[in-house]
Amino acid sequence: MKPSRNGRVTARKAWQGCAFALFWLSGIAAMAVMLAVVGYVVVRGAPELSLSFFTTSPRGGLSGDGGIASTIVATAYLVVMTMAFAAPLGIGAGIYLVEYAGNSRNRIATTFLKLSRFGSETLAGVPSIIFGLFGYALFVTAMHFGFSLLSASLAGACLILPVVVRTAEEALKAVPEGYREASLSLGATRWETIRKVVLPSALPGLTTGIILGVGRILSETAVFYVTLGGSYRTPTSVLSSGRTMALHVYYLAMETRAFEKAMATGAVLVILIIIVNLAINAVSRRLSAGSRS
Amino acid sequence: MADTVPRLRTAGYNLYYGSFRALRDITIDIPENSITAIIGPSGCGKSTFLRSFNRMNELIPGVTVTGKVLLDGEDIFRADVVALRRKVGMVFQRPNPFPKSIFDNVSYGPRIHGTRDRGVLASIVERSLRDAALWDEVKDDQQKSALALSGGQQQRLCIARALAVEPEVILMDEPASALDPVATMRIEELMQSLKQRYTIVIVTHNMQQAARVSDFTAFMMTDGFRAGNLVEFGATKQIFTTPADSRTEDYISGRFG
Ligand SMILES: Nc1ncnc2c1ncn2[C@@H]1O[C@H](COP(=O)(O)OP(=O)(O)O)[C@@H](O)[C@H]1O
Ligand SMILES: [Mg+2]
Numbered sequence: 001m002k003p004s005r006n007g008r009v010t011a012r013k014a015w016q017g018c019a020f021a022l023f024w025l026s027g028i029a030a031m032a033v034m035l036a037v038v039g040y041v042v043v044r045g046a047p048e049l050s051l052s053f054f055t056t057s058p059r060g061g062l063s064g065d066g067g068i069a070s071t072i073v074a075t076a077y078l079v080v081m082t083m084a085f086a087a088p089l090g091i092g093a094g095i096y097l098v099e100y101a102g103n104s105r106n107r108i109a110t111t112f113l114k115l116s117r118f119g120s121e122t123l124a125g126v127p128s129i130i131f132g133l134f135g136y137a138l139f140v141t142a143m144h145f146g147f148s149l150l151s152a153s154l155a156g157a158c159l160i161l162p163v164v165v166r167t168a169e170e171a172l173k174a175v176p177e178g179y180r181e182a183s184l185s186l187g188a189t190r191w192e193t194i195r196k197v198v199l200p201s202a203l204p205g206l207t208t209g210i211i212l213g214v215g216r217i218l219s220e221t222a223v224f225y226v227t228l229g230g231s232y233r234t235p236t237s238v239l240s241s242g243r244t245m246a247l248h249v250y251y252l253a254m255e256t257r258a259f260e261k262a263m264a265t266g267a268v269l270v271i272l273i274i275i276v277n278l279a280i281n282a283v284s285r286r287l288s289a290g291s292r293s
Numbered sequence: 294m295a296d297t298v299p300r301l302r303t304a305g306y307n308l309y310y311g312s313f314r315a316l317r318d319i320t321i322d323i324p325e326n327s328i329t330a331i332i333g334p335s336g337c338g339k340s341t342f343l344r345s346f347n348r349m350n351e352l353i354p355g356v357t358v359t360g361k362v363l364l365d366g367e368d369i370f371r372a373d374v375v376a377l378r379r380k381v382g383m384v385f386q387r388p389n390p391f392p393k394s395i396f397d398n399v400s401y402g403p404r405i406h407g408t409r410d411r412g413v414l415a416s417i418v419e420r421s422l423r424d425a426a427l428w429d430e431v432k433d434d435q436q437k438s439a440l441a442l443s444g445g446q447q448q449r450l451c452i453a454r455a456l457a458v459e460p461e462v463i464l465m466d467e468p469a470s471a472l473d474p475v476a477t478m479r480i481e482e483l484m485q486s487l488k489q490r491y492t493i494v495i496v497t498h499n500m501q502q503a504a505r506v507s508d509f510t511a512f513m514m515t516d517g518f519r520a521g522n523l524v525e526f527g528a529t530k531q532i533f534t535t536p537a538d539s540r541t542e543d544y545i546s547g548r549f550g
Contacts, residue, residue, distance in 0.1 A: 178389030182451070185347060185383040186402040186458055187375045196401070201392050 038270055045264035053264060058232040058248065064258025068265050070234040074149070074242030077235055078228070079217050081153035086160050087210055093161075094168025094206075099194055120162035131159045132223040140227055147229025147241040155227045159220065160213040167212060171205020172198060208283050215276040218269065221246045245269050300325035300462060300492045301346055306360035308341055308350065315341050317520040318360070321511060325461075328484060328493045330507035330529065332500060334544070337513045338521025339496040340386075343464050346494065347381040348374055364462070379406065382455035384465040388447035390439035390454070395422075395431050398439045398450055402458035417457050425453035426483050445476025452483065463487065465495040469502070481506050500545055504533050512541045 057070035093116070101113040135155025145151040175198050183193040199206075221244075229241030230251055243251065245265055252262035299322035308316040316338050323329050331339045341350060348369060350356045362369045369377050379402075390398050399418040400408075408414055418435065422428040427449040431437070439450055448468060455463060465484075469477040484493055484506055497503050503510055510532040512525045525532060525541045536542045 176389070178385060178387060179391055181349065181352075181383075181385060182389045182391065182454070183401070184352065185349060185378055185385075186405065186454065187378040188402075188405045189375065192405055196405070197391055 041263055041270055042267045044260060045262075045267035048260050048264035049267065057234060058243075060232050062256055064252050064256030064261050066232075068245060068248060068268065070232055071243050071245045071248040071265070073234050074228075075218065075244045075246075077149055078153055078156065078224070078242070078244055079214055081149055081238065082156035082160065082217050083210060083213060085153060085157035086164050086213055089157065090161050090164025090209065090213075091168045091206055093165045094172055095194060095199075097165070097169055098172040099190065099198065116165075120165050123162045124166075127222075128159055128220060129222040129226070131155055132226040134158065135223060135227040146239060147227065147231075148239040149228065149235055149242060150238045152224050152228035152242075155223050156217050156220065159223055160216050163216065164209045164213050167209025168202075168206055171202040171209065174205060175201050204283050204286050208280055211276055211280050211283065215273055215280075218244075218273055218276065219246055220244075221250055225250070245272075299323060300365060301494070302361075302363040302366075303345070304361040304363075306345065306362060307358065308338075308345065309357045310353070311355040314518065314520040316345075317516060317518075317522050319521075319523045321523055321526055323492065323494060324509065325492045326488060326490070327508040328488050328495060328506055329509040329511060330503035331494065331496045331511045331513060332498070332503050332544075333513035333521075333524075334515070335498060337515045339513055340466050342513065342521065343466055343494060343496050344383075346462065346464055347378050347383055349383065379458050380460055381462045381464060382458065382460035384448070384451050384455055384463065384468045386467045387471050388444055388451055390442070390447050390450050392438065392440055394436045395439050395442070395450060396435040399453050399457050401454060406458060418453075421453040421457040422450075424456050424487065425449045426479065426486075427453055443476070445472050445479060448472060448476070448480060449483065452480075452487075456487075460491065462492045462494065465493065467496055467498060470498065477502075500533075504529060512536075512538075512544060514540055514544070 053067040054072070055069055056067035058064070058068065059066035097113055097116065101110065132155060135151060135158065139145045139151035139154045140147060143151075145154075179197045179201060180193055183197045184190070188196070224244055224247055228244065228247065230243050230247060231241035232243050232248070232251075233240075235242040246269060249262050249265045249269065252258050252265065256262075301323040302321070304320050306316060306319045307314060319342065331343060333339055344350045345358070345362055346364070346369070350358070351374070358370075364372070364377070364380065391401065393401075396415075396418055399421050400414045403414060403417050408417070419428065419432075422431060427446060430446060431442070431450075439447060442450060448471075452463075452468075469480045472480065481502065484495070487493060488508075495503075495507065507529045509527065510529045511523055512532065513521050514524050516522050525536060525538045527537070532541060533545055536545065
């Protein structure tokens, strides 16, 4: 009896050892792939990086001469404009879903609630080019905004709205019910309660959603390919065409001989995205630190 | 009880969560400037009943009520809910200060109701903190986050926050159940000093506490349909020494619950 039980224990330990080794290996492999991609881009792009790379605009043409100044500007405009549409809309929808529809007996409201949850979950899995085509059909063509920052930011807002709504919902749900009860019991209205108590304490979570959206806009190409056009000039108005950094990488790689420049632009983009993710971590750390105290 | 004026009164009051009847036919007169304790086994509807006086149950979808609830003779369901909640303050089971400074917590109510002047707010905050026996501990650091206070201090802060809108009635739902004995004692002392000016209704599962602090005691229990009934209401001394109902006697002598 005893030896066999010991034998089983040994076998179980061996299995556990194998499993750990496998997990460890797959962990290492995943890390290695990531590092290889980032490292390759940075190493190949690095020789091109210089101050003038950031301060001059692309010159167009097959050679791919010039830097990325105008694409930085276009990216910045696009991020700001997209967020200007998506943030109020997404946070507003989150407020509606959590603070109003969530405890409503109204049939229409609850149906809408379920539909929009389902919708935002489904939309998150739809290939982004679909959003691009939608944006092209609606904003570029039907509304005559052309290939422009306006079309692109509206299409971009559609793209990131689900994620902004979702994170806003989560952030608002995480606000303790006791805060709302306390405020209402003091004679505050629902809206006063939302404005003065709920939103301030949901702020870190809401910010996380917005930064996630920014990251998405930085890395998106398909949507902007068909809505922003591809002008390498610095945009001068909301109806200007333009080129985000991610799009610029695409154009350089596909239409010029300047593969190294594509890598350099990619490197800048990768570093930017790493910074955005660090910001998300910092904000959510603050969030959890806040809820602990 | 005949020589005191009822401040709160319910008559034939029923409350339903959807189709579930949580309170059945409750009729009670709660006298002013006194402490009334609501006791009873858990789940018998004490919190639900307490939350009826400031219409907090309305926040829960599917709640319906029948019967009357009167504050100073006025039907509270006809009153403006904001005005009602100004007059009927509430302290919750778990201390729930806002994640704001001590000052901003206490001045929250007055600000909502339109007081903007910093000096006026400061004097309201001081008066409320003094009344809640918290002033001496926090007067030098009112900008400190309320979340940095101890549990007992947080609960007194919540009392100060309720006092700041100058209510007539204060509802307390097991205000000391999350606190240690010393903090509990401070809250009980505080209630004694507040009852000169306020009508206090407190829910407690702690019978010693009810006997110690209250002037009147209401004993609630569920009936055969799990609906909460008011079994007996009277002077605390009478309820604890010569209860009229055998179920009250069983409960206070610890035979169930
Ligand atoms: N939001 C709610 N929805 C449905 N039923 C509830 C809700 N709150 C309380 N109840 C029910 O009402 C009854 C009374 O609850 P409660 O007032 O919390 O009792 P007590 O405070 O005496 O413990 C219980 O049966 C409880 O399950
Ligand atoms: Mg309760």
